Amino acid sequence: MADGSAGTQAARSRLPAGIWALGFVSLLMDVSSEMIHSLLPVFMVTGLGASMLLVGLVEGVAEATALIVKVFSGAWSDWLGRRKPLALLGYGLGAASKPLFAISTSTGMVLAARLIDRVGKGMRGAPRDALVADLARPEQRGAAYGLRQSLDTVGAFLGPIIAIGLMLLWANDFHAIFWVAVIPAVLSVALLAFGVREPDRPAGHARVNPIRRENLRLLRPAYWWVVGIGALFTLARFSEAFLVLRAQQGGLAIAWAPLVLIAMNVVYSLGAYPFGRLADTMSHRKLLALGLVVLIAADVALAWSDRGVVLWTGIVLWGLHMALTQGLLATMVADTAPAALRGTAFGVFNLASGLALLLASVFAGLLWDRLGGASTFIAGAAISALALAALAWKAPGP
Numbered sequence: 001m002a003d004g005s006a007g008t009q010a011a012r013s014r015l016p017a018g019i020w021a022l023g024f025v026s027l028l029m030d031v032s033s034e035m036i037h038s039l040l041p042v043f044m045v046t047g048l049g050a051s052m053l054l055v056g057l058v059e060g061v062a063e064a065t066a067l068i069v070k071v072f073s074g075a076w077s078d079w080l081g082r083r084k085p086l087a088l089l090g091y092g093l094g095a096a097s098k099p100l101f102a103i104s105t106s107t108g109m110v111l112a113a114r115l116i117d118r119v120g121k122g123m124r125g126a127p128r129d130a131l132v133a134d135l136a137r138p139e140q141r142g143a144a145y146g147l148r149q150s151l152d153t154v155g156a157f158l159g160p161i162i163a164i165g166l167m168l169l170w171a172n173d174f175h176a177i178f179w180v181a182v183i184p185a186v187l188s189v190a191l192l193a194f195g196v197r198e199p200d201r202p203a204g205h206a207r208v209n210p211i212r213r214e215n216l217r218l219l220r221p222a223y224w225w226v227v228g229i230g231a232l233f234t235l236a237r238f239s240e241a242f243l244v245l246r247a248q249q250g251g252l253a254i255a256w257a258p259l260v261l262i263a264m265n266v267v268y269s270l271g272a273y274p275f276g277r278l279a280d281t282m283s284h285r286k287l288l289a290l291g292l293v294v295l296i297a298a299d300v301a302l303a304w305s306d307r308g309v310v311l312w313t314g315i316v317l318w319g320l321h322m323a324l325t326q327g328l329l330a331t332m333v334a335d336t337a338p339a340a341l342r343g344t345a346f347g348v349f350n351l352a353s354g355l356a357l358l359l360a361s362v363f364a365g366l367l368w369d370r371l372g373g374a375s376t377f378i379a380g381a382a383i384s385a386l387a388l389a390a391l392a393w394k395a396p397g398p
Contacts, residue, residue, distance in 0.1 A: 018135045019144050021195040022128060023151030028188035029094055030152050033117070034159025034265075035181040036101050038258035039167070040110070041241040043174045046254060050107050052245065056365020058107065059239040060358040062114035069122025070354070074130065074347025078340060083131035084198040090124025091192055093117070095185035102178035126346035133334040133342055134199050139280060141334050145327040146276015150269050153322075155184075157265035160258030167255040219345060223336040227352050229288070230329050232390055234356040236295060236383035238364040238376070240264065243302070243315055246373050250306030263312060264319035271323025279328045285391055291324035292388040299381035303374040314377075 044050040044058070073090065077083045093116060100113035129145075136144035159181075166177045240261060247260045279287055294317050301314030330346075337345030360383075364376045 015140060015144055015147060016135045018196050018198075019132060019147060020151075021191065022132060022135075023148045025091065025188050025192045025196070026128075026148060026152035027155035027158075028184045028191065029091060030155030031159040031162070032098060032155075032181045032183075032185035032188070033094070034156045034258075034261060035163045035184075036098070036159075036178055037241075038160040038163050038244065038261045039174055039177065040101075040114075041244050042248060042254050042257045044107060044110060045245070047174060048105075048107050048110070051365075052368045053362075053365040054107060055241060055245070056239070056361045056363075056368070058111050058114060059241050060361030060365075061111070062118045065115055066118035066122040066125065066354065069119050070126040070350040071344075071347035073123045074126030074343035074345070074350075077127040077130060077343035082198060083127040083134065083343065084192070084196060086127040087124040087131065088189070088192055090120045090122070090127070091189045093120030093123060095182070095189050096120075098178070098182045098185050101181070102175050104178075122350075126343050126350060129330055129334075129346045130342040131196075131198065132330075133339075138335075142276045142279035142327065142331045143273065144276070145330045145334075146273040146279070149276065149323075149327045149330075150272040153265045153269035153272055157262045157269060160260075160262045160265075163258045164256060164262075167258075172255060218338050218341055219348075220336065223333070223345060226329070226332045226336055227349050229387070229390065230333075230349055231352040231356045232383075232387040233288075233292070233325065233329070234353040235360050236292075236380055236387050237321075238357070238360040238380065240318075241361075242364055242368070242373075242376055243318060245368075246302055246306050246377075247311060247315075249373050250308075250311060252307075260315055263315050264322070267316050267319030268322045271320060272327055275324050276327040276331070279331050284328060284332050287328055288325060289388060289391050291321045291328070292384050292391070294321040294324060296381045296384045296388070299377040299384060303377035303381065306373060 041055050041059075044055055045052075050058075073086050077086050080086075097113050097117035097120060100109065100116065104110045104113060132144050132148055133141060162180070163177055166180065167173075170176050243264065244257050244260045248254070248257055252259070275287070298314045298317035298321060301310050301317060304314075305311050329349075333345055333349050334342065360380075363379070367375045367379055
């Protein structure tokens with residue numbers, strides 16, 4: 001009897017196969033995306049003559065576009081009662097954008113490719129995040145989001161490793177490397193199409209507009225508190241492109257620029273799943289506060305130096321804060337939103353975060369151009385301290 005009980009308990013703690021499949025879908029797409037994104041800021045500055053402000057503007061507009069589109073894709077998935085078709089469309093757009101980077105010869109073409117890529121990311125993000133919650137039991141959500149984020153981040157450091165190897169092998173041929181990135185993107189779409197089965201919806205599912213006022217009233221104060229904290233947190237955390245540029249400012253060779261994202265994402269990947277499991281057993285507020293403290297330390301290190309041990313300590317701490325907070329915020333959204341409005345809830349959360357990211361990235365680029373790289377990270381530390389103070393306010397109950 002005891003053996004049977006232990007077996008049942010082990011089976012219940014095991015994450016569904018669909019969660020693993022979604023993780024590997026994310027891994028493959030991130031290999032593709034990070035092969036390009038780890039080189040893109042250097043390609044824009046050295047190959048296309050872009051300013052730091054323009055890099056910040058492109059990054060901010062692209063990322064904000066992705067997060068804003070999530071509002072509509074999330075609400076659409078709630079209305080359809082289906083998550084997978086929209087996720088598949090989003091991953092398909094991401095794959096279709098990759099050849100455009102390979103033929104880009106101007107910042108305008110890069111921006112167009114980034115926008116298509118990010119529209120795809122926005123289209124898939126909220127339905128995929130809602131699908132994770134649909135597949136996992138409530139007591140597993142922290143672990144499920146942590147696992148998906150961990151596998152996603154494995155792709156985020158494999159991509160730059162491949163990019164470095166090809167840069168050295170092909171004498172800094174950006175365009176050839178961007179063509180190679182098409183392959184894992186196509187594999188990602190195929191795995192989602194054939195490897196993930198969406199749970200059946202309850203019989204009699206009625207299609208209603210989730211953005212109607214009476215439905216939005218179902219999103220309680222606890223959810224809106226998470227939205228506010230998430231936006232303030234994002235305002236403190238600008239694009240990782242500035243980490244790459246900070247290292248290059250300190251003399252890192254162009255071919256080795258992706259090493260910055262490799263270091264950050266190795267730490268992120270190793271920490272995301274354990275911290276996700278921890279989120280299932282401890283106070284979310286305390287874990288988020290710890291993440292903000294780590295982000296402040298990262299910003300201070302990056303402001304202090306653009307080379308050597310201090311620089312790399314800042315990069316490692318940046319990855320640690322991502323591991324502590326990104327899966328946690330997704331878990332907090334899922335825990336405070338009704339199941340029928342989960343896609344909309346993720347979409348609205350990401351709209352607020354998207355607007356904050358746009359402001360943060362443009363402001364970071366402007367500060368860099370006017371006052372130097374250190375000022376960008378000093379400002380990030382100051383906003384992180386403000387977000388930490390905001391956590392002291394009592395959150396409403398779920």
